[in-house]
Amino acid sequence: MNLETLLTQKVKEVIFNEFSMELPAVEFQPTRKDFEGDITVMVFPMLRHIKGNPVKIGEQIGAFLKKEVDAVSDYNVIQGFLNVVIDDAYYLDFFNGIKNDSAYGFVTELGKEGVMVEYSSPNTNKPLHLGHIRNNLLGYSVAEILKASGKKVYKTQIINDRGIHICKSMLAWQRFGNGETPESTSLKGDKLVGNYYVAFDKAYKKQVAQKIAGGIDPKVAEKEAPILLEAQEMLQKWEAGDEQVVALWKTMNGWVYKGFEETYKNLGVDFDTLYYESDTYLLGKDVVTEGLQKGVFYRKDDGSVWIDLTDEGLDEKIVLRSDGTAVYMTQDIGTAIQRIKDRPDVGGMVYTVGNEQDYHFKVLFLILKKLGYEWAQSLYHLSYGMVDLPSGKMKSREGTVVDADDLMIDMTRTAAEISEDLGKLEGYSETEKQDLYKMIGLGALKYYILKVDPKKRILFNPEESVDFQGNTGPFIQYTYARIQSILRKAEELDLQDFDDLTGQTGNDLHGAVGPNELLLGQTAGLHPKEKELIKQLQLFPETVQLAAENLSPALIANYTYDLVKEFNSFYQQVSILGEEDVEKKLLRVQLSRKVGEVIKSAFGLLGIEVPDRM
C-alpha cells in the first residue's frame, strides 16, 4: 500500500478515537528542507471538523503514528504542521521494489479507448518555422505522455494542402519560376515553394501600390490587383478539376511534402495517420445539410448557413458560404467525424493549435455537441502561446520568421563549438561526433521550448543563443552521460559485484542477504542525499499522470530538472565507486543507474535523446 493512503487511514483512525469524528480527507505535503521530517500532515484543515489546539492535535496524531506505523520513526510538531520522519527501511524497500522495473513510471497496459492527437497541420505553401516547432514538440510530447499514462494514442495531422495561399505560390512559380525545381536549384522543396509565396506577395504589393498611385481607392486596389484575381481564378480552376492546374498543384505539393518529411525527421517527430484537406474539405457539407434539417443550423436569405450560439455567450458563426463552398469550420466538422469513423476505438481528440484559434475550437466543439456526437465532450484544444520575436510576431511574408531547418542547424553548430572547446570526445569518430552535436543542440532547443507552460507565450531572441548551462537540456544530458560513465566503470571494476545491476540474477555475494534486504539490517542508514534521491524517484509515476491530465510536457521537464539537480548534489557530496562499504557502493551504483533510466524515460517523453558520453 501507498504510504500516504496508509497514513490517511491511521490519521482518520486516531481522530475518530479521540474526537468521534470522521475526517473527510487528510492533507499532506512534503516537509520543507528546513525542518526535520519527510512528510508533513496538515493539522489546520482538520480544525473545520474538530475543535482543539492544533499543536496538541498534532502531538496526538504523531504519537499514534509512531506507535502504529512501522515506517514512521519519529515526528515533531511546529505550529499546525506535523512533520513525520519516515524510516530509511521504508525508502530502501521502495527502491528495491522499483530498481529492476524497466518501465518504471509508465502504465504499460493500454486502455481500450484511444485518443487522437493532432499536431503540426501546416499549410503547404511555405516552410516550417519556429512556431511550427513549438507546435510539433508539444504535440509529439503530449502524445508520448498520454501513451505513457496508459492511453492508446494515434498521432495525426490535417495537411492544409488546398486554398488560395497554395495558388499564390503556384501562380508566382508559373510567372517567375523559369521551370525551377528543387533539383535544379538544390533547394529543399518547401523552401522553393515558399520563395514563390514571398514572390507573389512582392508582386501583389507592387501592383496595389501602382493602382493607389493611379488614384484608386486603397481598399479597392487591394481587391483588384490583377495577380490576386488570377490566383482566385486558379483556385476556381483547381476546384473544377482543371488538369493543368491540378498537375502543377500535385507537383509543387510533392516538393513541399518531401521538404517537410526531412524537417520532421530531423526534429524527430512522426505521425500514424495523415489527413489532407483536399480529401476532407467536402465532407463537412453533408453534415451541415443534416444539421440544417435537425434545426441545429439555419439558413439566411442569401443562402449562407449559420449556427446561433448566443445562448452560450458566443456569437453567430457561419458554417457554409452563400455560394455553397466550405469554410474552415465546415471542413473541421467533417474531419472530426471522419476520424471517428476511421478509428471507432477513438473516444477523444486533442488538437494542438495556437491560442489564436481558441474561439474557433470553442465553437467547433459546441457544434459537434449540438449535432449529438457523444465523443464531442472528450475533445481538447491544446492551446499554446505564440512564439514571438523581440520585434513582435513572426510573419512569413515579411521574412521575419525563424526557419525551422536553419534553427536546428544553428543549434547543432553551437553544440559542436561548445563540445570542441571542452574536448572530451577522444576516440569518437566524426560521424559519432556529428550525431552527438545534433543530439545536444536539439536537446537544448526542445527543452528550452517544452519547459515552459504551454499556455504561456515564448519570447525567442535569435541574437541570444539558447543556453547550454543551468536549467537546460544539455545539463540534463550531461548528468545522464556522467551516470553512464560511472556504470561503465562499475562494470569494469568488479563485474561480479554488480551482476544484478544488469538485471541478471547472478551469484549472491552477500550470503544470506538478498538484494531486497540490502542494508535493511544495517545501522548506518541512508545518506540524506540518497534519501532525497529516492523521494524524487518516487514522484515520477504521479508526475507522468499529472502531465497527461494537464497535457503539459513542462511538468515532465521540471520534474527531470529537480531529479538531476538532486543527483548532481549527491554525486558531488558522496563517493560512489570510492565507497568502501560494498553494500553502500552497490546501492549508490543502483541508485545512479535508476536515476539514469528515469532521465532517459522522462526525456523520451519530451522527444529528447540522451548520450552515453559528452
Add this chain to the structure above:
RNA sequence: GGUGGCAUAGCUCAGCUGGAUAGAGCACCUGCCUUCUAAGCAGGCGGUCCUAGGUUCGAAUCCUAGUGCCAUCACCA
C-alpha cells in the same frame, strides 16, 4: 466595445488541489578540478508575487473591480 488568456528577482521561468521565511536558471560576486566527466557543486547578491478591495486561522494561488500586454469577435485560416 464584447469575449478569452497572461502579469512572480535586471532577464527567462517554477510554484501541485489555498499552508511554514515565495523557489530555480541566466547575469554579477566568492570558493571548489593530482580523487567517479567543472556543460558540474557549494555559497552571496537580488522580490510592492501588476494595483485596490474581499473570502479565510492562513492568499502568489480563490472572488470582485481596475491597469497593462496579447489574442479573438470576417462569406480568412
